[in-house]
Amino acid sequence: MLPDEPDATTVLRNGADLVTASGDKLLGGPQAGLLFGKAELIERLRRHPAARALRVDKLTLAALEATVLGPPPPVALALTADVAELRARAERLAAQLPDAHAVDCVAAVGGGGAPGVELPSAGVSLPESYAVALRTGTPPVVGRLEAGRCLLDLRTVAPEEDELLLAAVLACSS
Numbered sequence: 034m035l036p037d038e039p040d041a042t043t044v045l046r047n048g049a050d051l052v053t054a055s056g057d058k059l060l061g062g063p064q065a066g067l068l069f070g071k072a073e074l075i076e077r078l079r080r081h082p083a084a085r086a087l088r089v090d091k092l093t094l095a096a097l098e099a100t101v102l103g104p105p106p107p108v109a110l111a112l113t114a115d116v117a118e119l120r121a122r123a124e125r126l127a128a129q130l131p132d133a134h135a136v137d138c139v140a141a142v143g144g145g146g147a148p149g150v151e152l153p154s155a156g157v158s159l160p161e162s163y164a165v166a167l168r169t170g171t172p173p174v175v176g177r178l179e180a181g182r183c184l185l186d187l188r189t190v191a192p193e194e195d196e197l198l199l200a201a202v203l204a205c206s207s
Contacts, residue, residue, distance in 0.1 A: 064093075123156055163183045
């Protein structure tokens, strides 16, 4: 779903015999090298003497299994968040806060998996003076400063955390 980033399934369907990927970047799970492809190639690599030094431990395998079989990791939820829903949440929150308004913004995916990739988003814009109080509050809330305002981008805030975010901002305004 990221631009210019082929997925393993498509690459294999297009004729690749072997694809490597990073477990943390591909799945949002633990750091691990992943191999996909023809069974005979995977088996040949598994039997190579160097494979013993590169083998993952049981804890990493358990974490990979939990990532694949469990609920979607936060990174997957953030990447697939609906912009209209983000905007509606931002409007609901801003309506309950002094000096706040809902804004459209752009979120950076970043990291090693998608440097420079941006996604449309929505957030709550507050006076810049909120930034330090939010960062040092309990719980700490980290926004970003844009155009002299403190922006709380909701793409990385789960909907069930909205009330906690609201309480943190209200605590700074009193």
